[in-house]
Amino acid sequence: MTEWKVPYQEFRTIHSAIRPELEAAWKRVMDRDWFILGEEDRAFEQAFAAYSGAKYCVGVGNGLDALRLILLARGIGPGDEVLVPANTFIASVLAISYVGAVPVLVDPDPETALMTPEGAEKRITPRTKAIMPVHLYGRIAEMEGFEALARAHGLMLVEDAAQAHGATRNGRRAGALGDAAGFSFYPGKNLGALGDAGCVTTDNPELAERVRSLANYGSTQKYHHDEVGVNSRLDELQAALLLAKLPHLEEWVAERRRIAALYEAGLRNPKIRLLKKDAGNGYHIFPVLTDRRDALLSRLEDLGIHAQVHYPIPVHLQKAYRDLGYRRGDFPAAEKLAETEISLPLYPGMREEQIQYVLDVLNRF
Ligand SMILES: *Cc1c(COP(=O)(O)O)cnc(C)c1O
Numbered sequence: 001m002t003e004w005k006v007p008y009q010e011f012r013t014i015h016s017a018i019r020p021e022l023e024a025a026w027k028r029v030m031d032r033d034w035f036i037l038g039e040e041d042r043a044f045e046q047a048f049a050a051y052s053g054a055k056y057c058v059g060v061g062n063g064l065d066a067l068r069l070i071l072l073a074r075g076i077g078p079g080d081e082v083l084v085p086a087n088t089f090i091a092s093v094l095a096i097s098y099v100g101a102v103p104v105l106v107d108p109d110p111e112t113a114l115m116t117p118e119g120a121e122k123r124i125t126p127r128t129k130a131i132m133p134v135h136l137y138g139r140i141a142e143m144e145g146f147e148a149l150a151r152a153h154g155l156m157l158v159e160d161a162a163q164a165h166g167a168t169r170n171g172r173r174a175g176a177l178g179d180a181a182g183f184s185f186y187p188g189k190n191l192g193a194l195g196d197a198g199c200v201t202t203d204n205p206e207l208a209e210r211v212r213s214l215a216n217y218g219s220t221q222k223y224h225h226d227e228v229g230v231n232s233r234l235d236e237l238q239a240a241l242l243l244a245k246l247p248h249l250e251e252w253v254a255e256r257r258r259i260a261a262l263y264e265a266g267l268r269n270p271k272i273r274l275l276k277k278d279a280g281n282g283y284h285i286f287p288v289l290t291d292r293r294d295a296l297l298s299r300l301e302d303l304g305i306h307a308q309v310h311y312p313i314p315v316h317l318q319k320a321y322r323d324l325g326y327r328r329g330d331f332p333a334a335e336k337l338a339e340t341e342i343s344l345p346l347y348p349g350m351r352e353e354q355i356q357y358v359l360d361v362l363n364r365f
Pocket residue numbers: 062063064065088089091092134160162163183184185186196197198
């Protein structure tokens with residue numbers, strides 16, 4: 001295994017800084033002797049709803065389930081279509097497939113890598129039931145435009161906010177900008193559990209209750225099952241750890257922004273481009289674009305810098321989605337991003353000399 005001079009990310013620094021808080025959380029759960037659907041879950045849900053500006057938060061097992069349960073709770077299923085960007089992590093699209101609906105892909109704006117309301121509008125049909133903008137890389141999609149579009153066509157508006165903890169648009173945080181939002185607390189996200197976790201945020205009390213019931217075997221009263229649900233709950237241990245980490249999220253996002261500003265100011269190589277500047281960016285991922293992607297990736301690797309690609313294969317070219325019938329060339333912007341994108345290392349605790357080293361290697365390329 002390579003010993004990276006600059007790892008893609010690491011959690012050690014932030015976890016050791018708050019280790020007493022994490023240990024206290026873990027002990028509290030052990031001492032209480034209660035592990036599923038309890039006080040930690042409720043406390044975290046309240047704290048995260050307050051943070052995101054939504055009225056309700058429901059903890060679930062992971063980000064994919066958050067999105068899937070939102071669609072299920074609204075009764076979206078076979079025969080329905082949901083609009084989603086062609087350049088997203090596969091989970092956005094799997095959520096749609098799992099409820100039996102058809103994902104209809106939309107090519108993103110090449111300057112922002114985000115689906116736009118104009119792009120989405122062209123793909124609306126009489127079967128369209130929902131739009132799922134993805135706040136990719138920590139950049140919030142144009143939600144005012146999407147809201148107008150959703151209202152005009154009677155569609156549900158679902159934020160895939162899995163990469164957008166702490167990101168803002170016009171002063172408002174992700175999670176309260178549509179009918180509902182799905183978050184992931186996978187360890188690598190801006191707010192990460194020490195395992196799998198996720199949540200749904202919404203202002204709609206019926207939707208929140210329906211998600212809560214569906215996530216708990218379709219039950220609101222023990223052993224009474226009103227509908228066919230699943231098992232996808234935020235466990236007490238992860239909830240307690242997330243509750244301990246949440247008060248630090250703002251400082252971690254601020255640090256991400258500081259590192260990103262250093263990258264943006266220091267990058268001086270015409271062969272390497274940036275996406276359009278976004279003031280509310282939460283910088284979950286820091287993408288750069290280059291036509292010599294593979295050469296740059298191997299240069300970085302040779303010099304001990306662990307960069308990644310998000311994502312090398314757009315959804316329409318994935319084997320799992322052959323049946324959608326799309327071909328190479330159908331989504332040129334998504335394909336171009338898949339061919340040119342590199343994500344630079346960026347994490348709270350990254351040292352000044354590591355950032356400088358990455359910049360030196362990029363500028364000499
Ligand atoms: C991580 C992620 C998800 C899925 O979250 P999991 O907790 O891993 O299931 C969904 N959408 C996007 C855009 C993601 O980055």
